[in-house]
Amino acid sequence: MPELPEVEVSRMGISPHLVGEKVKSIAVRTPKLRWDIPFELKNIEGQVIRKITRRAKYLLLETDKGVVLIHLGMSGSLRVLDAPSAPEKHDHVDLYLCNGKVLRYNDPRRFGAWLWCETGQEHAVLQHLGPEPLEDAFSPAYIVEKAAGKRVAVKQFIMDNKIVVGVGNIYASESLFMAGISPSRQTSDLNPEEWERLVDTIKHVLTRSIQQGGTTLKDFSQADGKPGYFAQELQVYGKAGEPCPVCGALIQEQKIGQRNTFFCSVCQR
Structure with a gap:
């Protein structure tokens, strides 16, 4: 599943091609992805894309009339085509620009989303979200309080x-490993110094991943079709049974909160 760095890399990849350009039309070939695709998406036709931002894992294409929210789901990807071409099986949405280019959305599992929100409103999917991890609001003091x-x-x-x-x-998984904290530790057991180390490590890991172009997963590549490279630096994720890069003990795997979790029982306490 594309995570925050992959979504941010997608934003950076498509922005130079879309920002400042006028939308000619939108073609929706699949009426339902994770949710029904709203008819109101047609409102973007004739609008200039003023900027493209990101909130959590949502990309926001902002116009004077409203905002298109795009979520890549588990397998979604965006491509910028220099000219229209025949869609393939999983090409569900095309955004045609007046300059001839096309923003194409492909999603084999159809668990992504294209949504619409009028200017001045906040879509329900963005409500009740915590701070962005790379912003100052996500701080040791904040996390200790929470x-x-x-x-x-x-x-x-x-x-x-x-x-x-x-x-x-x-x-x-990667942040907890680098911070030396066991993923199964209870929040009440961590001291302020450990929280500070974890916050700093999360910021470092995400920043590094964005710089490297996102993590290469089988369902993700950048907007230009090139894969990301952070996977070359993964130290524990997906490496169960392999030696820890620090101490040599075998990397362990267990489910925490229904998710596969990878860690070193020696380095992480």
Whole structure:
């Protein structure tokens, strides 16, 4: 599943081609992805895309009239074509620009989303979200306050979008490893110094991943078709049974909150 860095890389990849351009038309070939595609998406026709931002894992194509929200789901991807071409099986949405280019959305599992929100309103899917992990609002003081009185596995806690958005399964495992914190530790057991180390590590891991172009997954590549490269730096995720890069002990795997979790029982306490 594309996580925050992959979505951010997609934003950076498509922005130079779309920002400042006028939308000629939109073609919706599949009426339902994760949710029904709203008819109101037609409102983007004739509009200039003023900017493209990201909130959590949603891309926001902002116009004077409203905002198109795009979620890549589990297998979605965006491509910018220099000219229209015949769609393939899983090409569900095309956004045609007046300059001749096309933004194409492909999603084999159809678990992504295209939504519409009028200017001045906030879509329901964006309500009740925690801060962005790379912004100052996500700080050691903030996380300590949120963790007060809670007893839940720290990995589940940092993956809760109401606490902080975008720390998905891969990056939660990697951050906890680099911070030396066991993913099954209870939030109430962590001291302020450990929370500070974890917050700093999450910011570092996500920033590094974005710089490297996102993690290469079988269902993801960048907007230009090139894969990301952060997977070359993964230290524990997907490496159960392999030696820890630090101490040599075998990487362990267990389910925490229904998600596969990878860790070193020696380095992480």
